[in-house]
Amino acid sequence: MKRILIINGPNLNLLGVREPGIYGNESMTSYLDTLREKYINYCTLDYFQSNHEGDIIDKLHQVGFDPQLDGIILNAGAYTHTSLAIADAISAINVPVIEVHISNVHAREDVRHHSMISGVCHGVIAGFGMNSYRLGIEAILSL
Ligand code: DQA
Numbered sequence: 001m002k003r004i005l006i007i008n009g010p011n012l013n014l015l016g017v018r019e020p021g022i023y024g025n026e027s028m029t030s031y032l033d034t035l036r037e038k039y040i041n042y043c044t045l046d047y048f049q050s051n052h053e054g055d056i057i058d059k060l061h062q063v064g065f066d067p068q069l070d071g072i073i074l075n076a077g078a079y080t081h082t083s084l085a086i087a088d089a090i091s092a093i094n095v096p097v098i099e100v101h102i103s104n105v106h107a108r109e110d111v112r113h114h115s116m117i118s119g120v121c122h123g124v125i126a127g128f129g130m131n132s133y134r135l136g137i138e139a140i141l142s143l
Helices: 028-038 053-063 077-081 084-092 131-141
Strands: 002-008 043-049 071-075 097-101 123-126
Touching (some): 002 053, 097 131
Parallel strands (some): 002 043, 071 097
16 A cells, blocks of 8 residues: 655645636545545545645655655645745655646746746646646556
8 A cells, every 4th residue: 555645735725716717626625535535445645735835845854754655746836836945845855756737837828837846856747637636646656
């Protein structure tokens, strides 16, 4: 049984409510139930969300040296495009991090085309709606 942590960054607590045309109608709580049921025999799924950059960094430090943790799925929200500090935290830890986005950031405004964290992540998944998280799980299970 593998262990996976999903970390969501700013504004992702509003999934299901926030810009449904881009991010869909489903809340993270509801989607997590679906994922936990689907992967019940394969992995445990922990979840952390914060709107604060430092809290995300603290969480990465806290879990990132745990040999029992197989991978982190990180949707850093808008910090993706701005945060050298989160990139440095990912570089510092041992647990592999998969960068995930619900929307196809490359099909959106120019400011979303650049990610500060892609280069230090194990891989990147974007544009599959909430399924992006599921594909992140598949990626970690296949590492
Ligand atoms: C996002 C894309 C980011 O550009 C945006 O700031 C988000 C969500 C996504 O999941 O598509 O908050 O990471």
